[in-house]
Amino acid sequence: MGLDALPTDLLGTWTLTRVVDDRLAGERRDVxxxxxxxxxxxxxxxxxxxxxxxxxxxxxxxxxTLYVDRVGAGWEVSFSDGRPFHPWATGERVGHPCGRDLYTGLIEVAESTWTVEWQASGPEKDYVMRTVHSERR
Incomplete structure (x- = not known):
């Protein structure tokens, strides 16, 4: 796996740990x-x-729930209601506008873990959310 990992390379159930550093609210949330x-x-x-x-x-x-669909030569992530979210592009920053705020995301895949980090900024949001997926079952 690595920079060109496809969503099909990550099939299975993973342990998820997430930290949300909400600078606007001045608090940390853990998942x-x-x-x-x-x-x-x-x-x-x-x-x-x-x-x-x-x-x-x-x-x-x-x-x-999200869906990752093959579109042409690539993959696209969408919300459960079908709205587009972002392209699946490991190792590359992607953007997602949400109202007046902007989300900038990065998916990184290593040998036995993968991470997703989102930075949200704008008038209504200011946080970093980092998710680590480990221990595939």
Missing amino acids: VGTATLALESPDRVRWSEEGTMTWAGRSVPVSR
């Missing part, structure tokens, strides 16, 4: 759970996450 990448068809991977977010003495369950 522990799992991320599962499952092949739905040769051209579609379902990327689902579930876990528990904790901060300031509180905890809540969290979940989301």
Whole structure:
């Protein structure tokens, strides 16, 4: 694996640990759970996450589902409702406008782990969210 890893290279269930450093709110939020990448068809991977977010003495369950679809020679990530999110481009920064805010993301794949980092900035958001996926099952 590495810079040119495809979503199909990451199939399975991974341990997920996420840290959200919310500079606007002045707090840190942690998520522990799992991320599962499952092949739905040769051209579609379902990327689902579930876990528990904790901060300031509180905890809540969290979940989301994304899809990664082969489009031409590449792959595109979309939200569960079909809205486009970003291209799958390991080792390259990608952008996603969200209202007046901008998300800048980076997926990096190593031999036994992969990370996703998002930096959100703008009038309504100012945070860094870093997710480490390890221990594939």
